[in-house]
Each structure stands twice: as structure tokens, then as C-alpha cells.
Amino acid sequence: MIIVGGGASGVLLAYQLLQHPDSDVRVTLIEKRSEIGRGLAYHTGNADHLLNVRAANMSALPDDPDHFWRWLSTQEHGERLCPDPFCFVPRRVYGDYIASLIAPHLAEADGARRLTIIRGECVAVSEGRSGVTVSLADGTRQLGDVAVLATGHDAAIPRSAWHADPWISPSVPGFSQDATVLILGTGLTMADYVLSLLRAGHRGPIVAMSRRGLMARGHRRISPCKISEDEVPFGAKGSTLLHWFRQRIAAHIAEGGDWRGVIDAVRPFSHRLWHELPQASKRAFLEHARAWWDVHRHRMAPEVEERVARAIADGQLRIAAAKLVKIAGGTIGGRAHYRRRGRSEIETLEVSAVIDCTGIVRDPRATANPAVRSLFDQGLARCDPLRIGIEVTADCAVVGADGAPSQRLFAIGPLTRAAFWEIMAIPDIRSQCAALAGKLLQGRPIVVPALDAPALAAAPDHQAAM
The missing domain is CATH 3.50.50.60 (FAD/NAD(P)-binding domain)
Structure with missing residues (x-):
């Protein structure tokens, strides 16, 4: 075998x-x-x-x-x-x-x-x-x-010479500690790379960019709430499932619980939920709801959350809801052209490196x-x-x-x-x-x-x- x-x-x-x-x-x-x-x-x-x-x-x-x-x-x-x-x-x-x-x-x-x-x-x-x-x-x-x-x-193939792969090169590339670094993606891989930069003594600005600018939430010491199998609307279309899920979270919070408890409680049913979800609802989920689900479902360790939050509060790390349009420039410094979410104008940012943390x-x-x-x-x-x-x-x-x-x-x-x-x-x-x-x-x-x-x-x- x-x-x-x-x-x-x-x-x-x-x-x-x-x-x-x-x-x-x-x-x-x-x-x-x-x-x-x-x-x-x-x-x-x-x-x-x-x-x-x-x-x-x-x-x-x-x-x-x-x-x-x-x-x-x-x-x-x-x-x-x-x-x-x-x-x-x-x-x-x-x-x-x-x-x-x-x-x-x-x-x-x-x-x-x-x-x-x-x-x-x-x-x-x-x-x-x-x-x-x-x-x-x-x-x-x-x-x-x-x-x-x-x-x-x-892992995604780097899209150009500007896009370094954090999985292949998990250490900090050869740029100045004062350089501006652009990270594509704001998920868990981004958080890890930020920690790599900080551990290496990086002092320059770090900009993390994704379409919605959402970051993973942090873990808490909570227990799942109780959800029985007959409560779950298996086979329902996505909008019905979402309505049920939101109602379940609201009820649990009203009882003094935490939204994390509801997400953890549906874990035993995730395979069946996905299998029985209509194809159109699966497609809509991937397009519109996946990013929201991921940041609540795949959470940061509390220590990581604290360090990332501190970098944001200190002004070194900035999270942007935007889309990269193109990178132009030479071999040492370049210019990132991007469009913020909800806007039409193109803005620019001088960067020394682009790290691709967009995931799989x-x-x-x-x-x-x-x-x-x-x-x-x-x-x-x-x-x-x-x-x-x-x-x-x-x-x-x-x-x-x-x-x-x-x-x-x-x-x-x-x-x-x-x-x-x-x-x-x-x-x-x-x-x-x-x-x-x-x-x-x-x-x-x-x-x-x-x-x-x-x-x-x-x-x-x-x-x-x-």
C-alpha cells in the first residue's frame, strides 16, 4: 500500500x-x-x-x-x-x-x-x-x-516575483527592518507571518489586505451549547440555515452564553450539513459567507490574538479591506496599486515586499x-x-x-x-x-x-x- x-x-x-x-x-x-x-x-x-x-x-x-x-x-x-x-x-x-x-x-x-x-x-x-x-x-x-x-x-503558487510564499520561506526575507511589508490575506497565515516579522525585530509598517479585511477571532474558555440532531435543518437552503443559525446564536447569548459555543455545537453535524446543502446554496456560501464563517470557525490562540491586537494598537500593523490591482516597480522597491472595498479609485502604496498569505x-x-x-x-x-x-x-x-x-x-x-x-x-x-x-x-x-x-x-x- x-x-x-x-x-x-x-x-x-x-x-x-x-x-x-x-x-x-x-x-x-x-x-x-x-x-x-x-x-x-x-x-x-x-x-x-x-x-x-x-x-x-x-x-x-x-x-x-x-x-x-x-x-x-x-x-x-x-x-x-x-x-x-x-x-x-x-x-x-x-x-x-x-x-x-x-x-x-x-x-x-x-x-x-x-x-x-x-x-x-x-x-x-x-x-x-x-x-x-x-x-x-x-x-x-x-x-x-x-x-x-x-x-x-x-499552497498557492506565487503570482509573480513580488509574491513571496510564507510556507516555503517562513523566515523573514532579506529586506530592511524599517521597510513597508504588504501581506495579502488577513487570516491565520497572516497572523503567523506577522509574528515572524515581530520576532525578527521588524520595525517598519505592515499592511495586511484582503477583500473584506476580516481577521480570525480568538478562542475563549467556553463550552459548546446543547444542540440535538433533530433541531438542525438538514437539507434546507442556505438562507433558511443561516436564519436558524443566527436565531440559535441570539438565543444562546441571551442566556448568557458565547457565540463560540454555538459554532462548536454544530461541529458534529458539519459533514452532513455540507453534504445535504443544495448545490446553489453551497456556491452562494463559498462566494458570500465563507470568509465570515472562517474567521469565527478557525480561531486564534489567545496569545496570538493578543500580540496581533497589540501590533494594531501600536500602529505598526494595519488591516485593509481592499483588492490588490497590480504591483509595479524594480527589484528593490515597488508600488502596490489597490482599490479599497466599496470605492472605485485606485490608491498606491510603496512597499519593499509582498507576502502572499492568501492560503490554499x-x-x-x-x-x-x-x-x-x-x-x-x-x-x-x-x-x-x-x-x-x-x-x-x-x-x-x-x-x-x-x-x-x-x-x-x-x-x-x-x-x-x-x-x-x-x-x-x-x-x-x-x-x-x-x-x-x-x-x-x-x-x-x-x-x-x-x-x-x-x-x-x-x-x-x-x-x-x-
């Missing part, structure tokens, strides 16, 4: 496959980075880059919700890093935890070892009658019965990942109608251009957001991986479980792990 991608999704699936007591399955994990288990989310070495999920909710195992918390308590300085379950630990530490899951399998004697790690870039995946072939950039090939794409978040690729066909492109080129995969991911079935099988699901090609994690939507969070990915492992090992139909509502009420603030 071949897993393409050794970030969190790939490692969680490998762990589930190898943990099964009655299986002799052999797993080949392909990852181009030097470290396993980190991907885009957890490769940062900056201690200021924190999880946006509290430690108590970050177990990698769906049947052991305290696993990460126990692991953390055994680590050196673990108590200092995380004095209570509500803490938000550095993302690098979580990458260590993910890597630790498969460490025992790598320590096995060669004859008994069922896990092989190949460090290289997968450039193509093909399917034949007897199996799959995975081709690497060095010209070698790996053969297997099944291939699973676990390629994670696909919106159209799967614009991917820089050659393995995913190869599936499109061969007709082994197709975009979903909304063009937010590749099309997969409910059991994670990749759907080909002819509409037929593959028997040998599967996908997990963010690549499957068209079908599952809320599939960036570890609680969702861990359940998806456990279900797919059961299917692959025993041939059982996959049913990706919803998050457990009672458990969620006892352990609030399950949020997307980026």
Missing part, C-alpha cells in the same frame, strides 16, 4: 493501517520533505507559531481523546509548555507528536518492518488492472495494490503538485462542480473523468474538502483515516463518522489544525 504524502494525514493513515493486530499489510510512505509528520502545518520552527486548537482536543486517535495530552506530559518542558489542557502549544511540538506515532514501526528489525519511508517527490500516479504505479522525480517507481493521496494543503489553492487544476496533475491528465480524477477539490465518494475513492470511482486510488485530508468540507481539522482527519484503514484492511464499507456530540460537549474548542 502506497501513501503519497508524509504530513499529518499520511502518518495518521499509516498508523491506523500498521496498528491493526491481524494485518500484515506493508506501507510505503512517500514524502519529499526531510521530516515526516509535519507537512505545511507543522514544519515551522518558530516557537511563536501556535496550534489554533487547545491541547486537550488534539489527540491523533479517535478512540483515545487524551492521547496527545498524555504524550505532552511526558516530554521535557511539557508542563511549562502546557500547564493545563486549554493551552495552545507550538505547532512544531505537535509535529514531533505526529512523527512519534510511527517511530516504533521504524525501529523494528528490517525483516519485521512493515513501514518504508521514501524521501522523494511523487510526480505521477497511474492505475492498472493489477495495481498502481507511483513515479518519483528521480526516475524510480513504486508498485502497490492501492495508492492513497494524502498531499495535504496545496482555490482551483484544484491550478495545483503545483505534479502527482495530482498527473491524475487530471490521465482522466483518473476530476474537479468537483464547485472546483474546490477533487471529487471523491463517501468512502474516499477518487472519481475519474468518466464518473466511475476507482477501486485502487483514494484520497484523504484537505484534498477531499469538496465532499467533506470540514476536513482540515485533526478530529475530522483522524476519523477519516481510521475509517479508510478499516475499509482497506477488511474490505468493509467506509462510513466516515461524525464527531461525537457528547464528547464534544465535554471537550470544547475543536478547531481546524493549520
Whole structure:
């Protein structure tokens, strides 16, 4: 069995496959980075880059919700890093935890070892009658019965020489500490990059720009309210669902609650809500409501929120609701032309660098990942109608251009957001991986479980792990 991608999704699936007591399955994990288990989310070495999920909710195992918390308590300085379950630990530490899951399998004697790690870039995946072939950039090939794409978040390709990628270069580029920096995007990646600038002693102005100028809200110590499944208007059009949601928030606040409690309470139903939402309502949500949902759903750690707020109050960081029109200039300094939201005139800003924090690729066909492109080129995969991911079935099988699901090609994690939507969070990915492992090992139909509502009420603030 071949897993393409050794970030969190790939490692969680490998762990589930190898943990099964009655299986002799052999797993080949392909990852181009030097470290396993980190991907885009957890490769940062900056201690200021924190999880946006509290430690108590970050177990990698769906049947052991305290696993990460126990692991953390055994680590050196673990108590200092995380004095209570509500803490938000550095993302690098979580990458260590993910890597630790498969460490025992790598320590096995060669004859008994069922896990092989190949460090290289997968450039193509093909399917034949007897199996799959995975081709690497060095010209070698790996053969297997099944291939699973676990390629994670696909970062946007820099649009010009002016657009630096914060994921590829998480440190501060070579410009003056007094320079003006323009950041495109005002989400969680922007917050991380601002912290990188401040940590490096940057003194110059920082302007963060997005179409609506919305920033992620912060976490609070709250618990989800109680929402039963029969209360949720499944299958209703978007306007009806929005009206119900607003009414539910207003009622909860009137009772002394916090809006965060309502958002957390609908988490167990998110997969079904998205699946049963009419297509026109899905499209309208992506166009008009997604930005509002994201800033309330994907929240900042309190420490990050405080530092970003301080930078705004000090006047160093400015948030602008505007659209970048173009960048013009030389190789050292340039001029950003932009239009503020609700205005027609074009304004300019002298900048020394433009950092692209606009996030993941919106159209799967614009991917820089050659393995995913190869599936499109061969007709082994197709975009979903909304063009937010590749099309997969409910059991994670990749759907080909002819509409037929593959028997040998599967996908997990963010690549499957068209079908599952809320599939960036570890609680969702861990359940998806456990279900797919059961299917692959025993041939059982996959049913990706919803998050457990009672458990969620006892352990609030399950949020997307980026």
C-alpha cells in the first residue's frame, strides 16, 4: 500500500493501517520533505507559531481523546509548555507528536518492518488492472495494490516575483527592518507571518489586505451549547440555515452564553450539513459567507490574538479591506496599486515586499503538485462542480473523468474538502483515516463518522489544525 504524502494525514493513515493486530499489510510512505509528520502545518520552527486548537482536543486517535495530552506530559518542558489542557502549544511540538506515532514501526528489525519511508517527490500516479504505479522525480517507481493521496494543503503558487510564499520561506526575507511589508490575506497565515516579522525585530509598517479585511477571532474558555440532531435543518437552503443559525446564536447569548459555543455545537453535524446543502446554496456560501464563517470557525490562540491586537494598537500593523490591482516597480522597491472595498479609485502604496498569505489553492487544476496533475491528465480524477477539490465518494475513492470511482486510488485530508468540507481539522482527519484503514484492511464499507456530540460537549474548542 502506497501513501503519497508524509504530513499529518499520511502518518495518521499509516498508523491506523500498521496498528491493526491481524494485518500484515506493508506501507510505503512517500514524502519529499526531510521530516515526516509535519507537512505545511507543522514544519515551522518558530516557537511563536501556535496550534489554533487547545491541547486537550488534539489527540491523533479517535478512540483515545487524551492521547496527545498524555504524550505532552511526558516530554521535557511539557508542563511549562502546557500547564493545563486549554493551552495552545507550538505547532512544531505537535509535529514531533505526529512523527512519534510511527517511530516504533521504524525501529523494528528490517525483516519485521512493515513501514518504508521514501524521501522523494511523487510526480505521477497511474492505475492498472493489477495495481498502481507511483513515479518519483528521480526516475524510480513504486508498485502497490492501492495508492492513497494524502498531499495535504496545496499552497498557492506565487503570482509573480513580488509574491513571496510564507510556507516555503517562513523566515523573514532579506529586506530592511524599517521597510513597508504588504501581506495579502488577513487570516491565520497572516497572523503567523506577522509574528515572524515581530520576532525578527521588524520595525517598519505592515499592511495586511484582503477583500473584506476580516481577521480570525480568538478562542475563549467556553463550552459548546446543547444542540440535538433533530433541531438542525438538514437539507434546507442556505438562507433558511443561516436564519436558524443566527436565531440559535441570539438565543444562546441571551442566556448568557458565547457565540463560540454555538459554532462548536454544530461541529458534529458539519459533514452532513455540507453534504445535504443544495448545490446553489453551497456556491452562494463559498462566494458570500465563507470568509465570515472562517474567521469565527478557525480561531486564534489567545496569545496570538493578543500580540496581533497589540501590533494594531501600536500602529505598526494595519488591516485593509481592499483588492490588490497590480504591483509595479524594480527589484528593490515597488508600488502596490489597490482599490479599497466599496470605492472605485485606485490608491498606491510603496512597499519593499509582498507576502502572499492568501492560503490554499482555490482551483484544484491550478495545483503545483505534479502527482495530482498527473491524475487530471490521465482522466483518473476530476474537479468537483464547485472546483474546490477533487471529487471523491463517501468512502474516499477518487472519481475519474468518466464518473466511475476507482477501486485502487483514494484520497484523504484537505484534498477531499469538496465532499467533506470540514476536513482540515485533526478530529475530522483522524476519523477519516481510521475509517479508510478499516475499509482497506477488511474490505468493509467506509462510513466516515461524525464527531461525537457528547464528547464534544465535554471537550470544547475543536478547531481546524493549520
